[in-house]
Amino acid sequence: MRYGPTAVVALGGNAITREFEEGNITQQWANTRSSLVGVVELIKKGYRLAITHGNGPQVGNNLIRVEATRHMVPPLPLGVIVADLQGGMGYMIQQSLQNKLKMNHIDREVCTVLTQVLVDKNDPSILNPTKFVGPFIKEEDVDEMVQVRGWAVKEDPGRGYRRVVPSPSPLEIVEKEIINFLIRNEVILICSGGGGIPVYIEENGTYEGVDGVIDKDLAASVLAKEIEADELYILTAVDKVALNYRKPNEIQLDKISVDEARQYMEEGHFPKGSMGPKIQAAINFIEAGGKVVVIGSVEKMKDAIKGKTGTRIEA
Ligand code: ADP
Ligand code: MG
Numbered sequence: 383m384r385y386g387p388t389a390v391v392a393l394g395g396n397a398i399t400r401e402f403e404e405g406n407i408t409q410q411w412a413n414t415r416s417s418l419v420g421v422v423e424l425i426k427k428g429y430r431l432a433i434t435h436g437n438g439p440q441v442g443n444n445l446i447r448v449e450a451t452r453h454m455v456p457p458l459p460l461g462v463i464v465a466d467l468q469g470g471m472g473y474m475i476q477q478s479l480q481n482k483l484k485m486n487h488i489d490r491e492v493c494t495v496l497t498q499v500l501v502d503k504n505d506p507s508i509l510n511p512t513k514f515v516g517p518f519i520k521e522e523d524v525d526e527m528v529q530v531r532g533w534a535v536k537e538d539p540g541r542g543y544r545r546v547v548p549s550p551s552p553l554e555i556v557e558k559e560i561i562n563f564l565i566r567n568e569v570i571l572i573c574s575g576g577g578g579i580p581v582y583i584e585e586n587g588t589y590e591g592v593d594g595v596i597d598k599d600l601a602a603s604v605l606a607k608e609i610e611a612d613e614l615y616i617l618t619a620v621d622k623v624a625l626n627y628r629k630p631n632e633i634q635l636d637k638i639s640v641d642e643a644r645q646y647m648e649e650g651h652f653p654k655g656s657m658g659p660k661i662q663a664a665i666n667f668i669e670a671g672g673k674v675v676v677i678g679s680v681e682k683m684k685d686a687i688k689g690k691t692g693t694r695i696e697a
Pocket of ligand 2: 438
């Protein structure tokens with residue numbers, strides 16, 4: 383087989399735990415399987431591929447699990463929860479993809495790489511949390527969550543209230559050499575899951591973990607740059623990026639330039655905790671030499687690859 387272009391596919395954490403589902407493990411497996419239909423299309427075309435995934439809903443659920451049982455078992459810090467989820471979600475994606483490849487008689491190796499991502503230990507987000515995690519909270523319950531549980535809670539514009547955690551910006555992938563080695567050898571990777579485990583470098587050169595959740599879209603653009611990918615697919619819960627999202631004058635976008643993306647961002651069309659980082663990731667990737675970014679829904683990735691749906695961002 384001759385290998386084609388290199389792509390990064392970023393699956394939304396909300397694609398695996400859906401907004402209006404309970405999010406039980408049966409649903410997570412079913413959603414994981416169906417989220418890979420489009421990925422298989424790229425593999426059939428011979429792409430070199432790195433798959434990454436969000437963890438917002440899952441990490442929030444695991445925090446609740448830890449907090450509810452802290453009188454029974456010692457709690458785990460957020461950084462370790464992110465690492466655990468790279469394993470758990472990576473396993474579900476890896477096995478689901480291996481099974482799909484078997485059914486399609488495609489002989490490619492699939493491997494999950496535990497990934498640490500360098501951040502600045504003085505990143506402003508550590509003091510001002512912005513990353514939405516866990517379930518949505520009813521407006522009348524917000525006070526209790528803040529006062530009694532000590533959570534930071536913010537409004538996800540147009541959607542509701544949610545817990546927020548620190549989300550430092552990704553600078554560099556620690557395991558980039560091994561990731562490049564595996565990609566060059568045509569291994570399909572699942573890496574930088576949940577945006578990667580945030581770490582910083584101490585004065586003596588050693589790594590130290592940070593309790594936060596990196597935005598997976600920003601991390602995906604760092605990953606895409608580091609493997610010199612041609613294409614970046616950001617798959618989420620909407621078919622297209624919109625201007626005036628959920629307003630009567632909403633306009634869905636088919637294709638925009640980086641300049642237009644920047645302009646719409648400045649005009650405030652893309653909220654910080656949701657669409658904002660996807661657009662920023664697209665800008666960063668194209669400016670670093672990437673060819674195209676496609677933002678669209680997980681279900682319609684097959685059509686988005688053909689250019690029939692999704693929003694395309696190019697130079
Ligand atoms: P993911 O888990 O895929 O990262 P997010 O919730 O972080 O999902 O971001 C995707 C969500 O952003 C969409 O489901 C949509 O509700 C919301 N959104 C906010 N602004 C826009 C916009 N301008 N166009 C499209 N979707 C938007
Ligand atoms: Mg997100």
